[in-house]
Every structure is written in structure tokens, then in C-alpha cells.
Amino acid sequence: MPITAVYPEPVLRRVEVTAPRAAVQVAARPADIKIATEHVSISYGDKVAVRDVSLTVQDRSILALIGPSGSGKSTFLRCFNRMNDLIPGASVKGEVCLDGENVMEADVSVVELRRRVGMVFQRPNPFPMSIYENVAYGPRRRGLNDRRKLNDLVETSLKRAALWDEVKDDLRRKSGLALSGGQQQRLCIARVLATDPEVILMDEPASALDPVSTLRIEELMRELREAYTIVIVTHNMQQAARVSDVTAFFTMADDRAGYLVEVGPTGQIFTRPSEQLTEDYISGRFG
Amino acid sequence: MPITAVYPEPVLRRVEVTAPRAAVQVAARPADIKIATEHVSISYGDKVAVRDVSLTVQDRSILALIGPSGSGKSTFLRCFNRMNDLIPGASVKGEVCLDGENVMEADVSVVELRRRVGMVFQRPNPFPMSIYENVAYGPRRRGLNDRRKLNDLVETSLKRAALWDEVKDDLRRKSGLALSGGQQQRLCIARVLATDPEVILMDEPASALDPVSTLRIEELMRELREAYTIVIVTHNMQQAARVSDVTAFFTMADDRAGYLVEVGPTGQIFTRPSEQLTEDYISGRFG
Amino acid sequence: MTANAGSIGRSSGAKPSLKGKASRGSILADRAATVVLWGTGALVLLILGSIILHFAMAAWGVVSLSFILDNPSQTTLGGIMPVLWNSIYMLALTMLIAVPVGLLGGIYMAEYAGDNIVTGAIRFAEESISSVPSIVVGLFGLILFVDDFHWGFTALAGALALTFFNLPLMTRLSEQALRAVPQDERSASLALGATKWQTIRHVVVPLAIPGLITGVILTAGRVFGEAAVLLFTAGIGTPPHYNFMNLDITNPTSPWSPFRPATTLSVYIYKLNSEGLGAFKNQIVDGSAAILISMVLIFNLGARFVGRVLSRKLTAS
Amino acid sequence: MASLTSAYPTSKLRAKPGLLERLDLPRRVVFVAAASMIIVVAMLMIFIVWQGTQLFVKDGYSLGAIFDAKWDPLADTPEFGILPFILGTIVVTAGALLISTPLSVGVALFLSEVAPKWAKSIVQPALEIFVGIPSVVWGWLGITVLVPFLADTFNGPIVISLPIVGTIFSMPGFLTGFSWLAGSLVLSIMVLPTITSVSYDAFRAVPQELRTGSLALGTTRWQMIRHILIPSALSGVLTAVVLGMTRAAGEALAVQMVIGNSPTLPEAITQPMTTLTSQITLDMGNTVFGEPWQDALWTMSLVLLVISITSVVLVRVINKRRMGS
Amino acid sequence: SSTGATPTAEPTDTPTPATPAAAMASVAASTAPVATPAPTTNCVTGTITTSGSTALQPLIQDAATAYAAECPGATITVNGGGSGTGLSQVLAGSVNIGESDVLANTKLATPDANSLVDHVVCRQGWIVVTNLDVTGVTNLTTQQNQDIWTGKDTNWNQVGGPDLPIVLIFRPASSGTRATFKKLVLNGMTEATGGTTLTLDTNGAVTTAITTTKGAVSVIGFSYYNDPTNKPLLNGLQLDGTDATIANVGSGTYKLAADGNLYTKGDATGLTAAFLQYMVGPEVQGTIIPKDSYGPISK
Numbered sequence A, B: 001m002p003i004t005a006v007y008p009e010p011v012l013r014r015v016e017v018t019a020p021r022a023a024v025q026v027a028a029r030p031a032d033i034k035i036a037t038e039h040v041s042i043s044y045g046d047k048v049a050v051r052d053v054s055l056t057v058q059d060r061s062i063l064a065l066i067g068p069s070g071s072g073k074s075t076f077l078r079c080f081n082r083m084n085d086l087i088p089g090a091s092v093k094g095e096v097c098l099d100g101e102n103v104m105e106a107d108v109s110v111v112e113l114r115r116r117v118g119m120v121f122q123r124p125n126p127f128p129m130s131i132y133e134n135v136a137y138g139p140r141r142r143g144l145n146d147r148r149k150l151n152d153l154v155e156t157s158l159k160r161a162a163l164w165d166e167v168k169d170d171l172r173r174k175s176g177l178a179l180s181g182g183q184q185q186r187l188c189i190a191r192v193l194a195t196d197p198e199v200i201l202m203d204e205p206a207s208a209l210d211p212v213s214t215l216r217i218e219e220l221m222r223e224l225r226e227a228y229t230i231v232i233v234t235h236n237m238q239q240a241a242r243v244s245d246v247t248a249f250f251t252m253a254d255d256r257a258g259y260l261v262e263v264g265p266t267g268q269i270f271t272r273p274s275e276q277l278t279e280d281y282i283s284g285r286f287g
Numbered sequence C: 001m002t003a004n005a006g007s008i009g010r011s012s013g014a015k016p017s018l019k020g021k022a023s024r025g026s027i028l029a030d031r032a033a034t035v036v037l038w039g040t041g042a043l044v045l046l047i048l049g050s051i052i053l054h055f056a057m058a059a060w061g062v063v064s065l066s067f068i069l070d071n072p073s074q075t076t077l078g079g080i081m082p083v084l085w086n087s088i089y090m091l092a093l094t095m096l097i098a099v100p101v102g103l104l105g106g107i108y109m110a111e112y113a114g115d116n117i118v119t120g121a122i123r124f125a126e127e128s129i130s131s132v133p134s135i136v137v138g139l140f141g142l143i144l145f146v147d148d149f150h151w152g153f154t155a156l157a158g159a160l161a162l163t164f165f166n167l168p169l170m171t172r173l174s175e176q177a178l179r180a181v182p183q184d185e186r187s188a189s190l191a192l193g194a195t196k197w198q199t200i201r202h203v204v205v206p207l208a209i210p211g212l213i214t215g216v217i218l219t220a221g222r223v224f225g226e227a228a229v230l231l232f233t234a235g236i237g238t239p240p241h242y243n244f245m246n247l248d249i250t251n252p253t254s255p256w257s258p259f260r261p262a263t264t265l266s267v268y269i270y271k272l273n274s275e276g277l278g279a280f281k282n283q284i285v286d287g288s289a290a291i292l293i294s295m296v297l298i299f300n301l302g303a304r305f306v307g308r309v310l311s312r313k314l315t316a317s
Numbered sequence D: 001m002a003s004l005t006s007a008y009p010t011s012k013l014r015a016k017p018g019l020l021e022r023l024d025l026p027r028r029v030v031f032v033a034a035a036s037m038i039i040v041v042a043m044l045m046i047f048i049v050w051q052g053t054q055l056f057v058k059d060g061y062s063l064g065a066i067f068d069a070k071w072d073p074l075a076d077t078p079e080f081g082i083l084p085f086i087l088g089t090i091v092v093t094a095g096a097l098l099i100s101t102p103l104s105v106g107v108a109l110f111l112s113e114v115a116p117k118w119a120k121s122i123v124q125p126a127l128e129i130f131v132g133i134p135s136v137v138w139g140w141l142g143i144t145v146l147v148p149f150l151a152d153t154f155n156g157p158i159v160i161s162l163p164i165v166g167t168i169f170s171m172p173g174f175l176t177g178f179s180w181l182a183g184s185l186v187l188s189i190m191v192l193p194t195i196t197s198v199s200y201d202a203f204r205a206v207p208q209e210l211r212t213g214s215l216a217l218g219t220t221r222w223q224m225i226r227h228i229l230i231p232s233a234l235s236g237v238l239t240a241v242v243l244g245m246t247r248a249a250g251e252a253l254a255v256q257m258v259i260g261n262s263p264t265l266p267e268a269i270t271q272p273m274t275t276l277t278s279q280i281t282l283d284m285g286n287t288v289f290g291e292p293w294q295d296a297l298w299t300m301s302l303v304l305l306v307i308s309i310t311s312v313v314l315v316r317v318i319n320k321r322r323m324g325s
Numbered sequence E: 001s002s003t004g005a006t007p008t009a010e011p012t013d014t015p016t017p018a019t020p021a022a023a024m025a026s027v028a029a030s031t032a033p034v035a036t037p038a039p040t041t042n043c044v045t046g047t048i049t050t051s052g053s054t055a056l057q058p059l060i061q062d063a064a065t066a067y068a069a070e071c072p073g074a075t076i077t078v079n080g081g082g083s084g085t086g087l088s089q090v091l092a093g094s095v096n097i098g099e100s101d102v103l104a105n106t107k108l109a110t111p112d113a114n115s116l117v118d119h120v121v122c123r124q125g126w127i128v129v130t131n132l133d134v135t136g137v138t139n140l141t142t143q144q145n146q147d148i149w150t151g152k153d154t155n156w157n158q159v160g161g162p163d164l165p166i167v168l169i170f171r172p173a174s175s176g177t178r179a180t181f182k183k184l185v186l187n188g189m190t191e192a193t194g195g196t197t198l199t200l201d202t203n204g205a206v207t208t209a210i211t212t213t214k215g216a217v218s219v220i221g222f223s224y225y226n227d228p229t230n231k232p233l234l235n236g237l238q239l240d241g242t243d244a245t246i247a248n249v250g251s252g253t254y255k256l257a258a259d260g261n262l263y264t265k266g267d268a269t270g271l272t273a274a275f276l277q278y279m280v281g282p283e284v285q286g287t288i289i290p291k292d293s294y295g296p297i298s299k
């Protein structure tokens, strides 16, 4: 997909966006919608953490969720692959559709869902096994045991995650934990890619990394966008501005329940937000 | 002390600074120097976390420490009241002078030091006792048991921390834990004030708070500056720009050891930093 | 300064030196408390040290290879081979049941248990057995296995009673080991589309192995020393000379058979103290106690060592 | 970018789970393993309750006759008052806790607040070894070392008198070392690791922020321990003491070996006494299944069971309190 | 059941006669177990278990070892547990032989007691012993014993000894030793209780306590008293001027003695019968019994 270089007016002083992106139409053709949430509310026990969020994510685009700490970004992100199921007391209401299919329904196989919607976490969390085994983990659990196919898959995934060259020499000997933070995070991305997902969720994937690794991950995200739909949570507004097509701004009300203030093309959110709250936030008045 | 309203050119777009501040001279008269560090290096075991930092803090001013995660800001902050002593394996080299006295020396009473150099933490940490007892805790441990004096002190401290009006009705019945996050943080500040410190250290004091509480704390800091020397660590550059007189920018080298890139009047750091690294950081190129 | 700044502003007078002697009393109290707390730590070591020294001296000249490998004798020092064998045999028999059941139970409690009445009952049961006196468990074994089942005093009855007694501990320790595995690892696996059981089987259990082994060994130490449970279940007597070539486990004369009485080392100590005869009685008890303590030491050091080696193997490159 | 799907068989989001998946065998298996504990406890309770109530049901004794001071199984109409044994268990346990609690809490504080890493790495394994030392070994140490020591050292009456006030305290000396004190001492060492490790956990559970919060205010470490740590961990320490108490009350062999087993309440800590467990070990083997005497022993076991279940409930109540506040 | 393998045998007795002759002998033995000692050892293979009295345990253990040495196919496992355990377990069928210091009918209900068969295999005697400090006392009369044990006399100088308080060490009220002593010497009088009395559950514990406790007195079995290690540490007393010897037990002049009873449920069969027969045979009666300080069965 050729990238049309229509870059909005610089958002913050001296922001140099490495790969300028097209402003994306939010109201897209329905066929292009990869994920849609409708009136999603999530609570932990009695406490509402996310209230009534409806938004859509285009296929092969990057949506960034920004907002102050505690506004429910991570909680909301986890509803896409139903990771909230794992949290005792968490309950999700509303609809979350993947390709038009509501994933919240009881007869949906979460295992299958999570294969199609991969996830990368804030802290790189490779398994304490060799690099090879880390990447082969998902495929193996899917029943892929053919040596050759596995080798191919591991190689492709590591290449896609831009890690192959750095690790190819001791793939099987080196533990995933012996890598640097940035490499570990790319390994985690490779591990997700190996299960052949359609959507990748990333919860502050670079916040534990150094500047160089961060740039690397951002670059990688832009590359992956060609083939995957990505939803990323970030605290770093510059990062959101740099990598995403669409930005959703969350904040929380007095009762501390998070809600969606506005969502729109990244350029627009950072230059002409329609809400005062958004403006206050991105201008650094709070947060 | 009259505040000269010479406020530097706005630093980031749309930043509305509530209380414009005077640009502070870094090279001040020695008599005004409250804290001075010389060649401070701090390591955890073999790992160097902070390398060779020398800076000075003026009396009754606010110094902000900014920098990416892991650059050693918190570690450095903790050397002012020797809280690093409590971390097994942490070792501090160099000199840290409070009013010209080196606090690192063996015969310094850390108890006395910490009374003069108070500290407020990232997560509000009130003790599990009544509001009154929380504030009276420090004075009591100093041997103050006179009912009347204690009552006065608790009231003054809570007033200074701008919490009195909200809590005065059930000072003795309500637990400190029953307050909201922002109130808890102000309670922690009141608790520190009650021990009559000269310096107050704050490690991301507002990062766990909602926007309104954050603004409140910032306002409070500006008030406290009239009587106290404050050192604050913050991730929020806008916050640093809003509240501090002087900003110090930390980053880390390849070996992940944190060091001081530059320190200077806040206005200058945010508009005309002398180092490319600082410029990259505050412009959001990384971090 | 603002209006509500109050009267006790920051003291502006001469500041006390940091090296001043402000609050001498509290500093002295702190020093005293530190000394006392160090003292308690030292006392524990002192007690343990003197116990070990006591048995080391008492066992000097008693414990030898032949003491460990010979049959008991009334006229000479003899050995403790059969009772030592029984201890090891009972340990193995007990662990054979307790380890798998405890591990699986631990998996349930750590990974599946919700907050419902059954789980509550399991927890209550777990806590209850842990606090039931061992003698009560022994008596329970006596009625159920020995008398009602007509097994008589048998190794099996003892091992089952021991299993009952130690199952909660084993379950608790496995649960702890499994819970110690960071949630991240589970999330990572589940987010990759692994099923819950796959996650447990391929990620959680392997990561918990050091903790699990430690749990097994600590339980083993407790099983090894237990006597009160066995007095009434596995029997208290002088074991015959065993013929280890007899591998027929259904034959009660075989030392491999669970259907025979099995006096263990700790029961033997109790027996010698109660009704022992012969010139060497006290030496034999001292020697046996020394061996028991050494085994406990070995179990502990072993647990630590194995745990460390395994976790290094699992985490390092 | 090429899809990787070729590597995998196709599967649908809503694919009907296979029979195996629906059965979820692993879950069932681990559940059964965990639930087996309920069965064990239920059996244990049923048996002990059944046996323990035979004295009332079959032998026709009243509850009042049991909770009486007179124990005379050899009388023409045997009397089975188990009160002396219950009281004995209480006093010997109390003695043990009195000795052990300060020491254990001290060690726990030492480990959690004071000890540097190296000291911790010595003391902690030492405590584990304490746990591992079997009770017969403690008993053996008791009769070979402690009992003769007590008898030799304090064989005269123990009298403390002040110049003017006169005698302020006097106590008969040890006739023999077999005594309340010997029992309590042995028990106190046996419960030391239990109380220590549970209180240690309680101290560790106090958030680090409270410690640093206090120290940053310029308090000494001891002030922090005394005013923040101990109040915060109090319920945990209480739990530890209750667990120690249960263990002490249920300990059989070691106590029986050193306590003298005299079926009367002692007048001083230098005198012999008896407990529920020691009476059970003493008489169980000599009595015959089904005779009232043995039924009375089972009733004592039932009392022990009740004590331990009560303590479990007590611990739960304490912990619920803690969660609540 | 001409092969001797009685199918109705309640205890898990596995008699596998080595030879037809042995099988015959075993059948014969089961009809008259103790009355006619066989001239030679009757070897039957199999496994039996015994439990019960700790006072009889040394003897049974030695006899079992000797029998097993002569008859390689036989395994006899000897457990302690106490007289009550022996009676309960033989009644429950958990063991083949239950040993008891006291008669079954004093412990069990009549129907149960009647279902057991008593085999007297030896006489056992007990001796009153004191700590070595109790010098000058070598004999206690029945009367003196009664005064001491009921708490009337509390100092050794009241019975001609040194000025030393008397420390009574009892065996548990349920034990055979205590019951026998109470019956034969104290005539059923009520014993003293309180702070100057100890109760210790076994001969071993009592022996240890006496050697370390000044002024202590207790009653232990001959086999423990005559143990070469114990004997020098104890001051053994005459009873009514009669020496506590096996010979005096045998002649009936020493009164603190009782039968050693071995019980089987119903008549003994197989190895059980053979072993009981061995117990009353010359080997045990002539050699092992004196060695272990028991008395042979008379006549």
C-alpha cells in the first residue's frame, strides 16, 4: 500500500515523524472494518473501569489508545481477545465484533480467538526456553510438529519481527531471557506472528525499553501494519502521533470509570481535537 | 518573597502556566545553595545506576529531574535523604551536602537528616491509622506529646497541605486510607510538613493521580516553594515546565548507567537546551 | 507564603547539626532493639548448633558404615539397617501417592479454583488436616486401616495415614510453587492461543519445578521423621532380617512388600527409649537420632541445591 | 506480506469444541485430587466423632461426667473426668507460647527487618532444620539432656527473697526434671519455627511503602517496627500464635516423654503433670477396643480435633478481620 | 482340611506345610496346643504376626528369631503396642497372636473373652527397684510397700533408709504391671497421686528415670532389671524378705509374678500352632526363658 504523504501540521514542537502517515477516514466502508465494539462496559466487581465504549478499527491500520493512567486503556484493550476472562471479578458487557462476529458470545472458542488476535505486553515476557522454542511455542500448541514447517515458520516470524539476523546463530542454544530488553520484545512479537494472527494488540510495548529499542519497535509496527491490524496502548503521545492512523482518547470521570472522549484520525486529534478534555490532555495540562 | 513575573516564552504548545515563575540564576551565591552533590555515583551491586552527577539546588526553589525511565532519577533523588541506605546492595559514592555539611559521612544521623529532608512518594502511602495520627506520627516520634501543641501542629500542617477543610470534621475517626488518591497524597505531604523539614523530595508525586488532583498538587508545590526547597522527579514534561525553577535532564548511556546531561533554568532547558539529547527528549523523539 | 501557612513556619534559627545528638533516647532504643533482634537470631543458631554438636559427639564412634548397614543386635552395637530401610521404603510409598495427588491438587488450587463453596471446603479441609494432631491421624489409621480393613500393622496402613497427614502440606507447597510463577507467563501463553491445560503443562509446571522439588523434599523430611502417626499403623517392633532378594511384593516376608509391619527409624528410637534392652541402647538411640538429623539436613540442603540448579537451568541461557 | 496460514489447518472462531475439549479431563482430574482432601477430612471427622461419642452413646456417660475433674478408670463405676487433661494441655501450651512467642516474633523481625542477606541465608535454613527434627528426637533430647539438667540444677526449693520485704516468691524445686517446665520448654522449641515463619510472612506482607514512609519521616527503625510494623502485622502474628498453639496442643511423643504424666494439675512449673495427648499415648495401647476406658481416650481425641478445627476457624476469623480493616 | 490349610482361619495365616509329616503335626498341635511339648521343633512355613504386651515382647522376639533360624520358611513378626492392643487386635483378626499381661476376661466382655484361647507360655516377675541413693534399704514388706505407694510414708527414713523424700514412679493405670502390683501387693488400695508422683509409660522410661532421680522407686519387669546395663544402676529390693529371682517365682515364694498369656482367636492352626508349641518346648523354656529372665511354666 503506497503511503500518501499528507502529514498534518507538526503536533508538538520539534516532533519529527519518521514515516508520515495518511489521515485515515474513520467512517470507512463496512467491509474494511476489522474490529467493532458496541457499548462495551467493563467492571471489576462493582467498580466500573470502562463505560460504554463504541468504536471501530479499520483493517490494516493502527489504532492508538491514549489517556491518563487508570482510564481503562489496558482494560479495554484486553476485551479484544477476551483476556479479561482471566481476571477474577472482571465482567464485560456489550459487543466486540471481529470481522462481524461477536466474540463475546458463549460459544466462541477463546483459544481460536486469541490465535487470531495476538497480544504483546508491556514488559517483554519471553518464556524461559530457547529462542527457537519461544517462537515455536504457539505453533506447537496448535498441533504443528513437522520439523521443516516449524523451522520455516520460526525463521519467517523472526525475520518479520526484525530479529532474525541478531539471533540466527544460536537460535536453539540461547534462552529468550538472555536477550536485551528490546530484543526480548521483538521476540515476543515474533512469537505472536508465528501463530498467524490478524490483529495484534500491544499494551505499552515500548515503555520498558530504551530509546533506540523504542524506535525499532515503532519502525516494526509500521512495517507490520501492511499485513496486520494493530491496536496499541501508549502513554507516550509522541509515539501515538508517530505510529498510529487513528487515535482514541480515554479519560475517567469523577467516579473513576474510564470512557472514550473522542476518536479520530491521529492528525486531527493532535491538532484540532473536538473536545476540550482532549486538548487539555495532549497539551499537557494534566496527565 | 515577591515573585517577579518574567515568564519565559511558552515551552510547549498550549501550555498555560498557572503561576508564571522567575527564571532562576543557576550560578547563585554560595550562601543560597541548599543542596550540592559532587561526583555522586550510585550502584546496585555491580550495576552502576547513576554516574558522576554534580549539581546544586538553590534554597527555596524547585528542581525538577526529568529523563527516560531507568535513567536513575529516583535513585539519585534518594541520595538526598540517604534512602538508598535501605536498599540492600546499593552503594553511593561522592558527596551530598546539605547546607554545606556532607550527609554521606558515617557519623551523620540519618534520622536527623530525614527529618530535615522529607520525602513524598509516587504512590500515596498513608499509614493505616486516623488522619490525625498520620500527621502526628512524625512529631510523636520526635517526642512531642503535648496535646495542644500536637493539635496545633496537625492543623497547621493540614492547612498548609490544603487538606484541612476537607478533613477537619473527622480527623480522628477517618482512616487515612479512606481518602481519595489525591487527598492521600496531600495527607502524605502534610505528614512531612509536620516534621518541619527544610527540603522536600517528591518522586513522581502526581503520576498516580487524576488530572484535578494533579493540578492541586502542583498548585501546592508552588505555595510550598515559599518556605521549602523542593526536588521533584517527574515523567510529565509539562509538569516540570509548569512548576520548576530549574530542570535537570538525565538519560542513560549504552551501559544503562544514568547520568546528568544538562541542568539549567527550566525555561532555558525547554526552549534552548544546549545538548542534542535533551532536545530529542523534550521534543518527544524518544522516551 | 499563603494565609494558612500558620505560625510554625520552617524554623529559621540555627539548625541542629546533622551529627547532633537530637533524640538520644530513641536512638538508644533503636540500638538496643537491634542488639536484641540480632540476639534472637543468634540464639536460634546457638540452639541448633548445640543440638547438632550434641548429636555429633554422641554419635561419634557409634555411627559407622556397619552401623548403617548391619542388622540390629542386642549383645553388640549392631546396626539399624532394617529400620533405616523401612524409613526409606515408607517414604517412597508415601510420596508415591502424596506427590501426584498433591501436585494435581495444587494445580487445581492454583490454576482452577474459583471462589465457590467447594473450593472453600477444600481449603478448610486442607487447613484442618494440617492442624489435626498427628496422633489423632495415627489413631484414625488404626481404626480404619488396621482394624476395620483388617490390614493389621502394615507399611501400607502407615503410608496411607502418612499420606493423609501430609497431603495438605504437599498440596499447599505445590500451590505456592505454581502461584509463584509470574502471571505474565500464563497470560503470554494464553494470549498465543494455548489452552489452559497446555499453558499449565508446558509453561507453568516447568517453571514451577524448582519450587515443586523443594516442596517434595520438605514434605519428605517431615514424612521421614514422623513417628506418632506410625506407632498405631505401621507397627512398633523389631524388624526381622530382611531378604532383599525376595522381590515378591505380595509376600509379607519380602522387604519390598507393603503388606508387612514396618518399624521406621523414628519409631525405633521411640521403642528403644521405651523398652530397649542391652548395653548399647543409648548409643543406638544417639546414633539413630544423629542419622535422622543428618537425613533432615541432607533433605534441606538437597532441596536448596536442586532448586537452585534447576532454576538456573530454566532461566539462564 | 505472505500469510502464514498455509502452515495451519483451518479452524473457525465458533468451531464446536470436540468431545475431549468439552469433557475437559485435566480439570476434572485435578479437581478430584484437590477434593480428595475433603473426603479425607470428612472420613477423619466422622471416625473420630463416632469413636469419640461412644462414651456417651454406648457407655451411657453424660457430658457433665466427662468435663469433670475426677479420672478414675479403675473404680467399680469408672469415672472419666478429662478436665485435668484439658487443663494440663492448656497450661503446658500456655507455658510454651509464653516462652516461644517473644523469641519467635523476635526472630521473625530479625529476618524481615534487620538481618543482612548473609545472616538470613543462615538463620532461615536453620529454622527449616528445626521443623525437620522429629519429635522423638526432641523427646530424647528432653529426657537425656533437659530433664537431668533441670533436676540437678534446681533440686532445692526455689525462693526469691529481698532483704527487707522478705520472701516474694517461693516454689518447690524439681523432684525430678519431669515437669511442666520441661514440657513447655521442649514444646516452645518445637513451635518456634511455626510461629516464626507465619509471623515472618505477616511482616513481609506489610507494604514496603509503609516502612519507607516512616523512615523517610525521620523515625528510627525500632520506632517504625514498634509503631507501624507490629500494629499492621498484628493479626498475622496472632494467626501465628494460634497455629503454634494448635501444634503445641497436639504434640504427643515429645511431651509425653518429659512431662511426667502425673494425672493431676501441677502447683508449680517444677512439678509433673499430664496432657490429653500424653494420656492417649499412655493408655491407648493398654486398653481394649470398645471398653469405656478406651472410649474415653477417643473422646480426648475428639477434644483435640475440636481444638484444632476451632483454631482453623479462629485463624479464618482473624484473617477476615484483617482483610476487612 | 486334612492338608492343614484351614480355610476358616480368621487371621491371615498362610500355613504351607513343608512336609506331610509337618502337616500332620500341625493338625495335631491345633487340637492340643500347649499341653504336650513336642520333642523336636515343628517347622511350618508361612507368616504370622503378633502384637501386645511390651513386657513379653523381648521373650517373644527372641523366640521368634530362634524359630525362624531353625525353620527358614517361617516369618514371625513381633509387634509391641501394649496388652490392650494385643487383645483388641487378635480379637479383630488383625494379628495371629495377642500377648497380654492380664487375663482377657478382665479386659474384654465375656463373649469376646470366650472366643479367645489362652496359651500360657511363661511366668513373669516384677521387682521393686529404687535409685542407688536409697542406701540401706534392701527389703520392703508388703505393709511397707502399701504405706509407701498409698502415700502414707513419704520419706525413706520411715522405712529405715536415708532422709530422702520418696518419689513414686508409676506405670500407667492401664498397664499390666500396675494392675498386677496393685492386686498382689497393694491389695487393691488406692495409690497416691500428686506432685511427688510420676507416671512413665514403659520399662525403659522408668529405668532411665529411676537412675537419674533421687529417692525414686518403681516396679519393673525382671528382664529389664537383669539387663546387665541396667542392673548396676538400680537398687533391687526383696519383697517380704524374698529375693526377686526366677527360682523363687517358679517355686511360688515370690508373689509379685503372673502368667504370660498368649491369645489366639479360636484354636491355633498352622504356623501359629507350631510357634506356640515351640514356645513351650525345651528350647524356649530351657534356654531362652532363663536368659531373658522369665520363669518357665510350671508342670
Ligand SMILES: Nc1ncnc2c1ncn2[C@@H]1O[C@H](COP(=O)(O)OP(=O)(O)OP(=O)(O)O)[C@@H](O)[C@H]1O
Pocket (backbone or CB within 6 Å): A044, A049, A067, A068, A069, A070, A071, A072, A073, A074, A075, A076, A087, A235, A256, A258
Ligand atoms: N485486576 C483488576 N482488578 C480490579 N481493578 C482493576 C484491575 N485492573 C485494573 N483495575 C482498575 O481499573 C481501572 C482501569 O485500569 P487500567 O489498567 O485499564 O488503566 P490504564 O488506562 O491501562 O492505566 P495505565 O496507563 O496506568 O496502564 C483502574 O482504576 C484500575 O485500578
Ligand SMILES: Nc1ncnc2c1ncn2[C@@H]1O[C@H](COP(=O)(O)OP(=O)(O)OP(=O)(O)O)[C@@H](O)[C@H]1O
Pocket (backbone or CB within 6 Å): B044, B049, B067, B068, B069, B070, B071, B072, B073, B074, B075, B076, B087, B235, B256, B258
Ligand atoms: N533496588 C534496585 N536494585 C537493583 N537495581 C535497581 C534498583 N532500583 C533501581 N534499579 C535500577 O537502577 C536504574 C535506575 O533506576 P531508577 O528507578 O532510579 O530510574 P528512574 O529514572 O527513576 O526510572 P522511572 O522513571 O522508571 O522511575 C534502573 O536500571 C533500575 O533497573
Ligand SMILES: [Mg+2]
Pocket (backbone or CB within 6 Å): A073, A074, A075, A203, A233
Ligand atoms: Mg495500562
Ligand SMILES: [Mg+2]
Pocket (backbone or CB within 6 Å): B073, B074, B075, B203, B233
Ligand atoms: Mg523512578
